[in-house]
Amino acid sequence: MVERLSDEARSRALKELPGWSPVAGREAITRTFTFRDFNEAFGFMTRVALVAEKSDHHPEWRNVYRTVEVVLATHDAGGVTERDIRLAEAMNTIAGQRGGI
Numbered sequence: 001m002v003e004r005l006s007d008e009a010r011s012r013a014l015k016e017l018p019g020w021s022p023v024a025g026r027e028a029i030t031r032t033f034t035f036r037d038f039n040e041a042f043g044f045m046t047r048v049a050l051v052a053e054k055s056d057h058h059p060e061w062r063n064v065y066r067t068v069e070v071v072l073a074t075h076d077a078g079g080v081t082e083r084d085i086r087l088a089e090a091m092n093t094i095a096g097q098r099g100g101i
């Protein structure tokens, strides 16, 4: 079972994650991605879904047209873990490649 990161470790990790910030009132991290259009947004979600399924670590997310609002936490650990940090990094990489703005 993975350990939740301390407040300090979480802040340190967030500094290395462009666009991500803490969620108020909950141990989780969030980023809203904006794409050129729905096709780009859904393409991003499709690619992320494959990574999520492969690693058995899944996002909470909401798509409205060309935006994707993501919240990451590890429910089993009651906070943010290395698994969330890794998924956030993967999302940033995938969004970059797909022209996320």
Ligand SMILES: C[C@H](O)[C@H](O)[C@H]1CNC2=NC(N)=NC(=O)C2=N1
Pocket (backbone or CB within 6 Å): 056, 057, 058, 059, 072, 073, 074, 075, 076, 077
């Ligand atoms: C049984 C299965 O491993 C768990 O339910 C996994 C699945 N995906 C998950 N994803 C996320 N984000 N947090 C979890 O705690 C989690 N748990």
